[in-house]
Amino acid sequence: MQLAERMKVIRGSVIRDVAVEIANRDNPNLIKLSGGLPDEKFFPMKELEEAAKKIFADEALFGEALQYGLTKGDTELINLIIERLNRNEGMNITFDNIIICTGCQQGISMTCTALLNDGQTILIEKPSYLDGLNAALPYSPNIVGVETDEYGIRIDKLEEALNEHPDTRLIYVIPNFQNPTGKAWPLERRKEFLELLKKYPQVNVLEDNPYGEIRFRGEHVPCLKALDTTGQVVYLGSFSKIMAPGLRIAYIVSDSKELIDRIEEIKEGLDLQCNQFSQVHVREYMKMYDLDEHVKKLCGVYKERCDALIEMMENEFPVGVTFTIPDGGLFLYVTCPEDFDTGKMLKDALDAEVSYIPGASFNADGSGKNTMRLNFSANDIPALKEGIRRLAGVFKAEMAKRQ
Amino acid sequence: MQLAERMKVIRGSVIRDVAVEIANRDNPNLIKLSGGLPDEKFFPMKELEEAAKKIFADEALFGEALQYGLTKGDTELINLIIERLNRNEGMNITFDNIIICTGCQQGISMTCTALLNDGQTILIEKPSYLDGLNAALPYSPNIVGVETDEYGIRIDKLEEALNEHPDTRLIYVIPNFQNPTGKAWPLERRKEFLELLKKYPQVNVLEDNPYGEIRFRGEHVPCLKALDTTGQVVYLGSFSKIMAPGLRIAYIVSDSKELIDRIEEIKEGLDLQCNQFSQVHVREYMKMYDLDEHVKKLCGVYKERCDALIEMMENEFPVGVTFTIPDGGLFLYVTCPEDFDTGKMLKDALDAEVSYIPGASFNADGSGKNTMRLNFSANDIPALKEGIRRLAGVFKAEMAKRQ
Numbered sequence: 001m002q003l004a005e006r007m008k009v010i011r012g013s014v015i016r017d018v019a020v021e022i023a024n025r026d027n028p029n030l031i032k033l034s035g036g037l038p039d040e041k042f043f044p045m046k047e048l049e050e051a052a053k054k055i056f057a058d059e060a061l062f063g064e065a066l067q068y069g070l071t072k073g074d075t076e077l078i079n080l081i082i083e084r085l086n087r088n089e090g091m092n093i094t095f096d097n098i099i100i101c102t103g104c105q106q107g108i109s110m111t112c113t114a115l116l117n118d119g120q121t122i123l124i125e126k127p128s129y130l131d132g133l134n135a136a137l138p139y140s141p142n143i144v145g146v147e148t149d150e151y152g153i154r155i156d157k158l159e160e161a162l163n164e165h166p167d168t169r170l171i172y173v174i175p176n177f178q179n180p181t182g183k184a185w186p187l188e189r190r191k192e193f194l195e196l197l198k199k200y201p202q203v204n205v206l207e208d209n210p211y212g213e214i215r216f217r218g219e220h221v222p223c224l225k226a227l228d229t230t231g232q233v234v235y236l237g238s239f240s241k242i243m244a245p246g247l248r249i250a251y252i253v254s255d256s257k258e259l260i261d262r263i264e265e266i267k268e269g270l271d272l273q274c275n276q277f278s279q280v281h282v283r284e285y286m287k288m289y290d291l292d293e294h295v296k297k298l299c300g301v302y303k304e305r306c307d308a309l310i311e312m313m314e315n316e317f318p319v320g321v322t323f324t325i326p327d328g329g330l331f332l333y334v335t336c337p338e339d340f341d342t343g344k345m346l347k348d349a350l351d352a353e354v355s356y357i358p359g360a361s362f363n364a365d366g367s368g369k370n371t372m373r374l375n376f377s378a379n380d381i382p383a384l385k386e387g388i389r390r391l392a393g394v395f396k397a398e399m400a401k402r403q
Numbered sequence: 404m405q406l407a408e409r410m411k412v413i414r415g416s417v418i419r420d421v422a423v424e425i426a427n428r429d430n431p432n433l434i435k436l437s438g439g440l441p442d443e444k445f446f447p448m449k450e451l452e453e454a455a456k457k458i459f460a461d462e463a464l465f466g467e468a469l470q471y472g473l474t475k476g477d478t479e480l481i482n483l484i485i486e487r488l489n490r491n492e493g494m495n496i497t498f499d500n501i502i503i504c505t506g507c508q509q510g511i512s513m514t515c516t517a518l519l520n521d522g523q524t525i526l527i528e529k530p531s532y533l534d535g536l537n538a539a540l541p542y543s544p545n546i547v548g549v550e551t552d553e554y555g556i557r558i559d560k561l562e563e564a565l566n567e568h569p570d571t572r573l574i575y576v577i578p579n580f581q582n583p584t585g586k587a588w589p590l591e592r593r594k595e596f597l598e599l600l601k602k603y604p605q606v607n608v609l610e611d612n613p614y615g616e617i618r619f620r621g622e623h624v625p626c627l628k629a630l631d632t633t634g635q636v637v638y639l640g641s642f643s644k645i646m647a648p649g650l651r652i653a654y655i656v657s658d659s660k661e662l663i664d665r666i667e668e669i670k671e672g673l674d675l676q677c678n679q680f681s682q683v684h685v686r687e688y689m690k691m692y693d694l695d696e697h698v699k700k701l702c703g704v705y706k707e708r709c710d711a712l713i714e715m716m717e718n719e720f721p722v723g724v725t726f727t728i729p730d731g732g733l734f735l736y737v738t739c740p741e742d743f744d745t746g747k748m749l750k751d752a753l754d755a756e757v758s759y760i761p762g763a764s765f766n767a768d769g770s771g772k773n774t775m776r777l778n779f780s781a782n783d784i785p786a787l788k789e790g791i792r793r794l795a796g797v798f799k800a801e802m803a804k805r806q
Contacts, residue, residue: 001634001659002605004520004542012668016474040466048469049459056452063443066451066647071419102505102674109673113541117407134672138516138541139407202405231404244469246679256404265415269537270512271505275678276649 013131014361031387034355037378043244051285065280073100077283090226096257107236107252109135121165124172127362129179145364152185176212177329180373210238215328216303231255247278308381316392330377340370354390416534417764434790437758440781446647454688468683476503480686493629499660510639510655512538524568530765532582548767555588579615580732583776613641618731619706634658650681711784719795733780743773757793
């Protein structure tokens with residue numbers, strides 16, 4: 001079958017490819033530090049069951065949950081999200097500023113359709129969740145990585161990139177507990193970032209914030225959207241990491257009513273609307289329970305796991321291997337000695353029954369070959385410890401080869 | 404905010420615009436013959452409740468339903484759909500030939516992304532569900548209507564169009580109980596259609612079949628996909644009309660494994676995957692209950708409603724107004740005298756507390772101004788009768804103006 005020209009540049013997710021490779025091993029003893037999954041044991045199952053039972057008990061409500069709804073999303077759910085964003089994130093948004101979408105991924109996709117001309121440049125942190133930008137591939141974007149330091153994207157390098165690529169249309173950033181590094185930009189860096197952006201009014205920022213609420217250390221730092229005074233920031237939030245990803249409920253926020261309205265038109269063409277049952281389900285959950293309380297509990301669990309992972313790495317990893325120490329989220333990032341190739345080493349790791357995501361998949365230029373992403377949300381502490389023990393063994397064997 | 408160039412051609416659904424106009428009236432006495440909704444009273448609520456309770460009772464199952472899953476869709480659900488299509492539709496497909504999507508709408512969208520180059524021609528029945536092709540608007544398609552007769556698309560006119568537009572890439576058709584006419588192509592017409600297509604191997608057919616199972620009169624006629632010997636037909640099926648649209652579960656079927664695999668890559672970029680809870684929910688429903696039995700019941704209800712509508716139209720409509728008599732689906736199509744403008748007349752109809760969809764919205768060239776679509780699935784028989792009484796009054800008043 002003759003495919004469209006654009007299919008030459010469309011590719012699958014590198015991370016999902018690794019997941020398939022792991023799945024093909026079909027090894028129940030494998031400890032997966034590669035995934036990005038929240039732990040299903042901490043989904044609010046009992047509460048979601050009760051919310052569902054409330055729906056089942058009311059024929060009109062159940063009918064509504066199974067019927068077609070609005071493309072923009074369920075009105076009452078939207079209002080609950082607005083209230084929460086204004087309260088917790090310090091936003092000041094109204095019904096005009098938001099639309100429901102199928103995960104942050106659809107938020108990236110629809111924002112690119114609305115804003116990005118074919119071939120224009122997208123800047124992205126180096127490393128970052130590059131797979132997310134597969135959403136832009138139908139428009140043949142020029143994806144350029146910008147250097148980061150321990151505080152996030154480097155403002156001097158960003159300015160250089162903006163000047164070198166005057167066709168830059170979007171900057172895709174994850175300022176909170178980034179995928180893959182787990183880093184959060186401090187307030188000062190956020191302010192500098194937005195200050196620089198004022199000089200480039202034709203550029204929009206796509207702030208992807210699925211992990212922001214999973215802060216288990218330090219003070220809350222306002223998101224870019226809350227600090228933005230020019231309306232340049234388009235914000236993506238999600239229930240995937242704080243409630244359950246299978247429900248696929250997320251949202252796009254923008255000061256521009258025009259953008260939101262036009263994205264609604266895009267969504268009509270894409271899939272008419274999100275799953276109605278899950279919208280009503282999440283809405284009824286939010287009316288019956290305190291989601292913030294649930295998130296607090298989740299943060300406690302993930303903190304313990306992160307701390308256990310860090311302690312184990314400190315004890316087990318050989319000299320020359322370093323790692324980030326995140327204040328939240330699901331991931332941290334390991335840097336091996338320069339001459340390591342974590343892509344090639346994955347086979348040895350799988351043989352040793354532990355997995356990770358090789359770092360090159362997070363870099364637009366394929367660099368970061370000596371890095372890897374580890375996840376601490378999906379496994380309990382004993383499994384995390386055993387996983388690190390195995391991984392340390394792989395590192396030591398790799399080092400021994402070099403001597 | 405500066406929008407992408409492609410936004411100049413992206414527009415919202417005309418049918419949803421009418422729905423908004425009607426909603427703005429906020430009149431509880433309005434009888435909506437305009438909608439495309441199945442009647443929620445006939446959703447299998449009790450059964451879906453039981454299937455959900457089975458999920459809630461099993462922590463592993465509930466966890467799976469709330470967790471991330473595969474982009475292609477839930478494996479067990481896919482296998483149940485394959486079994487059903489091979490049994491009921493006479494297909495002969497395997498796991499390689501199918502992917503789950505969010506409603507047929509996302510099926511149209513992803514197929515266009517995979518197959519349609521910018522600016523290429525899509526042929527569509529005249530009239531047809533033009534709004535569905537809004538999915539293709541990001542690629543600036545040339546959408547051309549092809550004349551139909553009482554048996555469906557006219558083969559002579561289709562050949563003319565294919566020769567006149569050698570850049571035709573897709574033909575979008577709804578051969579079963581079409582939206583808006585309710586017509587089903589007889590077997591002979593389907594064979595002629597596929598025979599002609601053999602002369603144009605570069606052209607693919609997008610067969611949209613959300614209504615095919617709602618046949619309440621006459622013999623089953625195989626879908627194009629079942630008759631296709633060249634692999635040119637890409638087929639879309641859905642649970643929206645036979646179970647519940649709010650679940651947003653549909654599927655794309657193609658002989659080409661390559662196409663299905665590449666659409667999976669597109670879907671990764673679009674939204675990672677469909678709602679996982681609804682996939683598990685539908686799967687467990689299908690394992691616990693006989694969906695075919697439910698569809699049979701539904702067909703009985705819609706037949707009664709369709710027949711009541713037809714009888715009422717025969718009695719009430721003035722001479723000069725004609726209509727289609729469908730053997731299934733949710734819609735029929737009314738043709739008024741040539742000089743009627745159903746777009747302008749909608750205001751009078753809304754004043755008379757009845758609504759319909761003006762026919763011009765189903766024609767790429769804006770023709771069909773004297774036609775309208777009526778729905779018979781969403782209202783009970785007394786409401787349908789009263790709706791037609793009101794609509795007949797509008798017709799008579801319009802005719803009186805002309806004398």
